[in-house]
Amino acid sequence: MKRDFILVGVLLVVAVFSDAPWGARGSAHCKLTNSGELRPHSVSITEFGAVGDGVTLNTKAFQNAIFYLNSFADKGGAKLFVPAGRWLTGSFDLISHLTLWLDKDAVILGSTNSDDWPVNEPLPSYGRGRELPGGRHRSLIYGRNLTDVIITGDNGTIDGQGDIWWKWFRTGNLNNTRPHLVELMNSTGVVISNLTFLNSPFWTIHPVYCSFYEIGGELRLVFWMNSHVTVQNVTILAPHDSPNTDGIDPDSSHTVCIEDCYISTGDDLIAIKSGWDEYGIAYARPSTNIIIRRIIGETQSAGIAIGSEMSGGVSEVHAENLRFVNSSVGIVIKTSSGRGGYVRDIYISNVTLANVDIAIRFIGHYGEHPDEFYDPKALPTIERITVENIVGENIKYAGFLEGIEGDTFLNICLSNITLNVTSESPWNCSYIQGYSDLVNPETCESLGEKLSPQNYSDCYHLSNHLRSSINQKKGAWFLSW
Numbered sequence: 001m002k003r004d005f006i007l008v009g010v011l012l013v014v015a016v017f018s019d020a021p022w023g024a025r026g027s028a029h030c031k032l033t034n035s036g037e038l039r040p041h042s043v044s045i046t047e048f049g050a051v052g053d054g055v056t057l058n059t060k061a062f063q064n065a066i067f068y069l070n071s072f073a074d075k076g077g078a079k080l081f082v083p084a085g086r087w088l089t090g091s092f093d094l095i096s097h098l099t100l101w102l103d104k105d106a107v108i109l110g111s112t113n114s115d116d117w118p119v120n121e122p123l124p125s126y127g128r129g130r131e132l133p134g135g136r137h138r139s140l141i142y143g144r145n146l147t148d149v150i151i152t153g154d155n156g157t158i159d160g161q162g163d164i165w166w167k168w169f170r171t172g173n174l175n176n177t178r179p180h181l182v183e184l185m186n187s188t189g190v191v192i193s194n195l196t197f198l199n200s201p202f203w204t205i206h207p208v209y210c211s212f213y214e215i216g217g218e219l220r221l222v223f224w225m226n227s228h229v230t231v232q233n234v235t236i237l238a239p240h241d242s243p244n245t246d247g248i249d250p251d252s253s254h255t256v257c258i259e260d261c262y263i264s265t266g267d268d269l270i271a272i273k274s275g276w277d278e279y280g281i282a283y284a285r286p287s288t289n290i291i292i293r294r295i296i297g298e299t300q301s302a303g304i305a306i307g308s309e310m311s312g313g314v315s316e317v318h319a320e321n322l323r324f325v326n327s328s329v330g331i332v333i334k335t336s337s338g339r340g341g342y343v344r345d346i347y348i349s350n351v352t353l354a355n356v357d358i359a360i361r362f363i364g365h366y367g368e369h370p371d372e373f374y375d376p377k378a379l380p381t382i383e384r385i386t387v388e389n390i391v392g393e394n395i396k397y398a399g400f401l402e403g404i405e406g407d408t409f410l411n412i413c414l415s416n417i418t419l420n421v422t423s424e425s426p427w428n429c430s431y432i433q434g435y436s437d438l439v440n441p442e443t444c445e446s447l448g449e450k451l452s453p454q455n456y457s458d459c460y461h462l463s464n465h466l467r468s469s470i471n472q473k474k475g476a477w478f479l480s481w
């Protein structure tokens, strides 16, 4: 059995390497192996006594429906249909081979009573709750150790009613870290699509440890699914002043594809993470092979963020065709001494910015440690970051690029960047080294060395017109999409 999995993996890798590693520019789509359209069994939540009046608590109905549908898991799985209505519920758990389908005008509403969101253990890679020591409230929709789960519909809505949580946060009345709207842990074959997510209490969609699968006690990569997590064609909204309402946070996860989303929230639209200081270093689960494309959004924070929790490492991130408006920052890498880990092999291209304070930002002194036991000598490695084909209008600063003294960020490559900047000193760089080409306004001295063929191989994945003569250095795990 074990050998079969490994063999399938090898065959797929061979097949996949004959394709272009990141698909055709601009037109590619996440590859879905499970469309979920073929679930042979379907029930409606109303068959389990649910009442869609926005007042009746339906937690038991969701739990009972899903318990019942578990008996179809080995028969092709099942669909739980949520019709038009306002379905108030506390947190409930998904199962494998399930499609949760929200019809047009169906709204799942999160309970405003914190007792309906039980408290889970902290994540081992964080060592404690992100906001408070101790546990974390379980997400409204939660799944663990699952395979083949689809959350979709006809633009139905999942509304966390986060207002009450933001109030508890602001008045210091929380006892545990706030819940996410959706969290999938250690799961594969997850698809989240065609829905609207509103007012999450905390980060909105949180795939965590969706990476390796334990087979016989050993960790092995799963190859039979193309993507562990796909988020496609969703709208995520929260007020711009709502605290920590990130959009999508892939965390210690492998092979995640996010595309065609509109996100407008109070914090980072997409934030890639991998654990916190000594806990993240010890747990050592990277986020890698992450595709992001065709995202439009608006935030008081950043469009694409990496970190600040990145202690398990982040690599092989490809983000393209993005448009961020009315935001504080376009692209940011946040880290600190004590984090350890790495951020490397990051490629960001074709970004349009309008009315953004800082186009590109590196923060080397983010701070925020889980406790006093972190090792201040654990320095992060930040290298091979390529940012190209960026245009911006009404930008205050082009780049605040701050490395760490004694820990220079290396091979930062900027190419074809044109920003209409209002500040007199558009760039401010410290402890970084790299190259630039066609950057306007002219970049700082430490990136002043012009990209030339001799140096192309220092830069990660430069576009073809710049590096056509150079052999592509490919990572071992590139999959096609």
Ligand SMILES: *[C@@H]1O[C@H](CO)[C@@H](O)[C@H](O)[C@H]1NC(C)=O
Pocket (backbone or CB within 6 Å): 145, 146, 186, 213, 214, 215
């Ligand atoms: C992940 O899920 C697999 C399959 O259900 C299970 O064997 C493994 O123990 C889980 N690991 C964790 C850390 O939850």
Ligand SMILES: *[C@@H]1O[C@H](CO)[C@@H](O)[C@H](O)[C@H]1NC(C)=O
Pocket (backbone or CB within 6 Å): 144, 145
């Ligand atoms: C997931 O797997 C882990 C590790 O095997 C186990 O401790 C946990 O109880 C499982 N959780 C669920 C919900 O299956």
Ligand SMILES: *[C@@H]1O[C@H](CO)[C@@H](O)[C@H](O)[C@H]1NC(C)=O
Pocket (backbone or CB within 6 Å): 153, 154, 155, 156, 194, 195, 233
């Ligand atoms: C996106 O989702 C909406 C429903 O939310 C659907 O009508 C539309 O066809 C979807 N678009 C794509 C490209 O899947």
Ligand SMILES: *[C@@H]1O[C@H](CO)[C@@H](O)[C@H](O)[C@H]1NC(C)=O
Pocket (backbone or CB within 6 Å): 155, 195, 196, 235
């Ligand atoms: C889905 O609903 C949201 C919120 O009502 C709306 O902003 C969005 O345009 C809708 N999407 C589609 C594809 O209809």
Ligand SMILES: *[C@@H]1O[C@H](CO)[C@@H](O)[C@H](O)[C@H]1NC(C)=O
Pocket (backbone or CB within 6 Å): 114, 115, 168, 173, 174, 175
């Ligand atoms: C925190 O605990 C106190 C005391 O048990 C309780 O009154 C309060 O409702 C709790 N707060 C939240 C947000 O659950």
Ligand SMILES: *[C@@H]1O[C@H](CO)[C@@H](O)[C@H](O)[C@H]1NC(C)=O
Pocket (backbone or CB within 6 Å): 152, 191, 193, 194, 232, 233
């Ligand atoms: C989203 O909805 C469109 C239109 O109904 C459908 O074609 C597409 O397959 C759906 N996407 C997913 C991933 O379910």
Ligand SMILES: *[C@@H]1O[C@H](CO)[C@@H](O)[C@H](O)[C@H]1NC(C)=O
Pocket (backbone or CB within 6 Å): 025, 026, 294, 320, 321, 322, 323, 350, 352
């Ligand atoms: C750049 O991104 C925009 C969407 O933001 C898209 O319309 C355009 O086709 C992309 N250009 C390339 C060359 O992929």
Ligand SMILES: *[C@@H]1O[C@H](CO)[C@@H](O)[C@H](O)[C@H]1NC(C)=O
Pocket (backbone or CB within 6 Å): 325, 326, 354, 355
């Ligand atoms: C930004 O916000 C302003 C004021 O809310 C709005 O008029 C404008 O359309 C938004 N978008 C851009 C790209 O500036």
Ligand SMILES: *[C@@H]1O[C@H](CO)[C@@H](O)[C@H](O)[C@H]1NC(C)=O
Pocket (backbone or CB within 6 Å): 350, 351, 388, 389, 390, 391, 416, 465
């Ligand atoms: C520079 O970037 C812009 C915006 O993405 C793009 O339209 C243009 O083709 C790029 N130029 C080169 C030489 O790649």
Ligand SMILES: *[C@@H]1O[C@H](CO)[C@@H](O)[C@H](O)[C@H]1NC(C)=O
Pocket (backbone or CB within 6 Å): 394, 420, 421
């Ligand atoms: C920046 O935008 C302003 C207003 O649109 C325009 O007048 C100015 O020429 C632009 N500057 C550059 C350098 O493109």
Ligand SMILES: *[C@@H]1O[C@H](CO)[C@@H](O)[C@H](O)[C@H]1NC(C)=O
Pocket (backbone or CB within 6 Å): 402, 425, 428, 429, 430
């Ligand atoms: C650059 O940033 C540093 C802080 O990182 C600040 O002290 C310095 O004044 C800035 N320089 C300019 C020219 O803005």
Ligand SMILES: *[C@@H]1O[C@H](CO)[C@@H](O)[C@H](O)[C@H]1NC(C)=O
Pocket (backbone or CB within 6 Å): 449, 452, 454, 455
């Ligand atoms: C870039 O290549 C040139 C020519 O080989 C070399 O002189 C220069 O030192 C290289 N730059 C760096 C930072 O390695």
